[in-house]
Amino acid sequence: MMTPRPTLEGVAARAGVSRATVSRVVNGGSGVRQPLIERVRKAVEELGYVPNQAARSLVTQRTGAVAVIIAEPEFRVFSDPFFERHVRGISRELSANDLQLVLLWVEGESDHDRIARYLSGGHVDGALAFSLHSDDRLAQLIAHSRVPYVFGGRPAAFSSLGTPYVDCDNRGGARAAVSHLVSAGRSRIAHIAGPSDQTSAVDRAAGYHDVLVEADPELLQKGDFTEESGARSMAALLDRCPGLDAVFAANDLMARGALRTLLERGLRIPDDVAVVGFDDMGDVASGAVPALTTVRQDIEGMGRLMVRLLMRRLDHPEQAGADSVITPTVLVQRQSS
Amino acid sequence: MMTPRPTLEGVAARAGVSRATVSRVVNGGSGVRQPLIERVRKAVEELGYVPNQAARSLVTQRTGAVAVIIAEPEFRVFSDPFFERHVRGISRELSANDLQLVLLWVEGESDHDRIARYLSGGHVDGALAFSLHSDDRLAQLIAHSRVPYVFGGRPAAFSSLGTPYVDCDNRGGARAAVSHLVSAGRSRIAHIAGPSDQTSAVDRAAGYHDVLVEADPELLQKGDFTEESGARSMAALLDRCPGLDAVFAANDLMARGALRTLLERGLRIPDDVAVVGFDDMGDVASGAVPALTTVRQDIEGMGRLMVRLLMRRLDHPEQAGADSVITPTVLVQRQSS
Numbered sequence: 001m002m003t004p005r006p007t008l009e010g011v012a013a014r015a016g017v018s019r020a021t022v023s024r025v026v027n028g029g030s031g032v033r034q035p036l037i038e039r040v041r042k043a044v045e046e047l048g049y050v051p052n053q054a055a056r057s058l059v060t061q062r063t064g065a066v067a068v069i070i071a072e073p074e075f076r077v078f079s080d081p082f083f084e085r086h087v088r089g090i091s092r093e094l095s096a097n098d099l100q101l102v103l104l105w106v107e108g109e110s111d112h113d114r115i116a117r118y119l120s121g122g123h124v125d126g127a128l129a130f131s132l133h134s135d136d137r138l139a140q141l142i143a144h145s146r147v148p149y150v151f152g153g154r155p156a157a158f159s160s161l162g163t164p165y166v167d168c169d170n171r172g173g174a175r176a177a178v179s180h181l182v183s184a185g186r187s188r189i190a191h192i193a194g195p196s197d198q199t200s201a202v203d204r205a206a207g208y209h210d211v212l213v214e215a216d217p218e219l220l221q222k223g224d225f226t227e228e229s230g231a232r233s234m235a236a237l238l239d240r241c242p243g244l245d246a247v248f249a250a251n252d253l254m255a256r257g258a259l260r261t262l263l264e265r266g267l268r269i270p271d272d273v274a275v276v277g278f279d280d281m282g283d284v285a286s287g288a289v290p291a292l293t294t295v296r297q298d299i300e301g302m303g304r305l306m307v308r309l310l311m312r313r314l315d316h317p318e319q320a321g322a323d324s325v326i327t328p329t330v331l332v333q334r335q336s337s
Numbered sequence: 338m339m340t341p342r343p344t345l346e347g348v349a350a351r352a353g354v355s356r357a358t359v360s361r362v363v364n365g366g367s368g369v370r371q372p373l374i375e376r377v378r379k380a381v382e383e384l385g386y387v388p389n390q391a392a393r394s395l396v397t398q399r400t401g402a403v404a405v406i407i408a409e410p411e412f413r414v415f416s417d418p419f420f421e422r423h424v425r426g427i428s429r430e431l432s433a434n435d436l437q438l439v440l441l442w443v444e445g446e447s448d449h450d451r452i453a454r455y456l457s458g459g460h461v462d463g464a465l466a467f468s469l470h471s472d473d474r475l476a477q478l479i480a481h482s483r484v485p486y487v488f489g490g491r492p493a494a495f496s497s498l499g500t501p502y503v504d505c506d507n508r509g510g511a512r513a514a515v516s517h518l519v520s521a522g523r524s525r526i527a528h529i530a531g532p533s534d535q536t537s538a539v540d541r542a543a544g545y546h547d548v549l550v551e552a553d554p555e556l557l558q559k560g561d562f563t564e565e566s567g568a569r570s571m572a573a574l575l576d577r578c579p580g581l582d583a584v585f586a587a588n589d590l591m592a593r594g595a596l597r598t599l600l601e602r603g604l605r606i607p608d609d610v611a612v613v614g615f616d617d618m619g620d621v622a623s624g625a626v627p628a629l630t631t632v633r634q635d636i637e638g639m640g641r642l643m644v645r646l647l648m649r650r651l652d653h654p655e656q657a658g659a660d661s662v663i664t665p666t667v668l669v670q671r672q673s674s
Contacts, residue, residue: 024483034655065455067439074428078421084411091411095444100455102404103440107432118402118437123460146361318371 015043062125065100066310067147069115069129071138077105081282082299083131086152089303090128097311099125112138119145126310128152133197139163148313150306154199154324164313165324166305168297170200170278173329174207177248177276177295180331182211186246186274190219192233192258194250201225204250204278219244223254230257238265245273246337252277252284255292259336274337290335297329352380399462402437403647404484406452406466408475414442418619419636420468423489426640427465434648436462449475456482463647465489470534476500485650487643491536491661501650502661503642505634507537507615510666511544514585514613514632517668519548523583523611527556529570529595531587538562541587541615556581560591567594575602582610583674589614589621592629596673611674627672634666 012022017036024032025040032040068090070077077083087103094101102124104115119127119142130152132139142149143163151165181189191208194201209215221237223229230249234257237244249255255277259269267273269290277285280296305325312323349359354373361369362377369377405427407414414420424440431438439461441452456464456479467489469476479486480500488502518526528545531538546552558574560566567586571594574581586592592614596606604610606627614622617633642662649660 032655063455063458063460064451065458065460074421074425078415078424084415087415088411091442091444095448098451100441100448100451102455104437105428107428111432111437114401114435114437118400118439121400121402123400123402318369 010047011040011043014047015039062314063123064098065102065124066094066307067119067124067127068101068103069127069138069142070103070105071129071131071133071136072105073107074105081284082279085281085299086130086303089300090307091303093304093307097307099307106138109137112141116141116145119147126150126314128306128310130306148310148317150309150313152302152306154203156197156199156202163324164309166302166309166327167200167324168302168327169329170203171207171210173278173295173297173331174204174248174250175210176329176331177278177293178208178211180293180333181246181248181274181276181337184246184274184337188219188241188244189215189246189248190221190237190241190244191215192230192237192247192249192254193220193222194225194254196222198225201250208248216241223250223257225251225253227253227257227260230254231261232257234258234261238262246275247273248276248278250278252279252281252288252292252294255294255336256284256288259288259290259292270335270337276337280332285332286334288336293334293337294332295329296332298327302327347384348377348380351384352376399651400460401435402439402461403431403644404456404461404464405438405440406464406475406479407440407442408466408468408470408473409442410444411442418621419616422618422636423467423640426637427644428640430641430644434644436644443475446474449478453478453482456484463487463651465643465647467643485647485654487646487650489639489643491540493534493536493539500661501646503639503646503664504537504661505639505664506666507540508544508547510615510632510634510668511541511585511587512547513544513666513668514615514630515545515548517630517670518583518585518611518613518674521583521611521674525556525578525581526552526583526585527558527574527578527581528552529567529574529584529586529591530557530559531562531591533559535562538587545585553578560587560594562588562590564590564594564597567591568598569594571595571598575599583612584610585613585615587615589616589618589625589629589631592631592673593621593625596625596627596629607672607674613674617669622669623671625673630671630674631669632666633669635664639664 008019008022012019017040021032021036022040025037070083091101127142127147127149129142129149132151132155139155151163154165154167155163178189189212193205196202218240221233223233247258249258255275258275262269262273269275277292277294280294285292285294345356345359349356354377358369358373359377362374407420428438464479464484464486466479466486469488469492476492488500491502491504492500515526526549530542533539555577558570560570584595586595592612595612599606599610606612614629614631617631622629622631
């Protein structure tokens, strides 16, 4: 038996108001008195009426919008060039597919549930999330929201669950950097690592160890990806191992900090100590003095790939598996090595 | 007569599938074969079934999310400190009200319709929009979307329609800046204006003319709010009016550019030429050499006010009128005047 679908007219008749009034209430417009609003809402609920847009959305199951979630507070979102480049690639690719980007970020853990509600609320077709940390509950909430998603950067806890992600070849890039230093005759190669709750830092350190299997633990120092931590780590390394002749820093900002400390101590670069970074973003590496040898990753391209992966999951949900993409990295040689 | 509301069970029975399958399809989850998905969707449509979240949203008419729309392309959103501060105030105030901020920006005119669709699609409870230009169709689309909204900055075309907005007292601030120069005995006061399609620039120029009713038109030069345009405008003014003894620039970036040109020409600041800017954002004015006298506006506070104004419109739609807020500005005296 075919139940007739409730119409705007039906709601108007039931509520005893005009069609225009129902339309205004249902579309959230103002200018309707509260008692009338309540009568209309009651009729809407009793009849199970679905306004056009929602009805369309139920049929196509598409909103035309994709959430981009950055698991960092607002001040970092706007100050770190990494996010800008990542978002730029995503924005362009979504725009080319006539999808609306809606950007969300996370001020603190209290935002997690609200973001999960928004994702589950049917307001977006999919989600792209990055800068997730390994102790981050957000990754789980996103994975359980039933919205198709792709992560930027290899997720830590989810690697075994077939979580789709896009990352660059952090480990291979680090191997190339350290091999380059070995080929240049360096024998005491230090590593300034990033924070161990980020897989990019973990994978770059793994690449260092792939080449230097028996590396002296004294040659390892952990930073936090800031320039300041690079300067401090370099000082600690020099105090501990004055004979070191090269350093591979897990990102360019830390490598710049290391350059500063080396120059302050009167060491010549690369004659006394060669330096290699990672990222090659903007002019951080190319504008350093001396210009930094580094490992280039295509951050904007990774953003575009995240969108393409998500589109595939949207268009072919039945094929969605553990399809992740690792993009290649390239060693860029400059004066510092 | 009470029509029974269609249920999940009803949809399952009609489609001939399990309750769990309907739930998966309706919630956009994967793992259901395409023919089944189509049967469920057909049943959903025929019965006019509304899933819980959508039903709740129809009753409360709330999604818990607010759109923040910046009418600028991504690269400006991420590079101009004005947006960061504005968004920071908005983000904190929304978060305090347990509302989810979703940020949208505009790469080009082709994005306008998509943003209007998103706003009309019931995905947000309200919208906050800023950096709208006077020739911008987006302002009209937002106003017609039936979603409650508040603009940041006085809109040009809409001023007569009672559009709600938050702005600082651009005209009063400019009057204070120019009066200060007059009090200090300056008699040939130039003005470097901003682009005339932005009301902030128009209002600041109006404040200049309020004080200097008969200002020599030769003392006026138009810039585009960039430091470079300030430097160029200052050069043009000096070539035209070598006797000028003060300049009021419509923002601090242009004032910095003016400082640069004045110093390059060997003029003493403030002895030969006094300089006043507008904004006092970050260290643009305070970090200039010499430090810039300027008009301070509370950008973060304006963001918070936009949220409060929107909340009032959401909670009391029947009272919503042309309630706009103009926040005060303060003259901050430093070495340049």
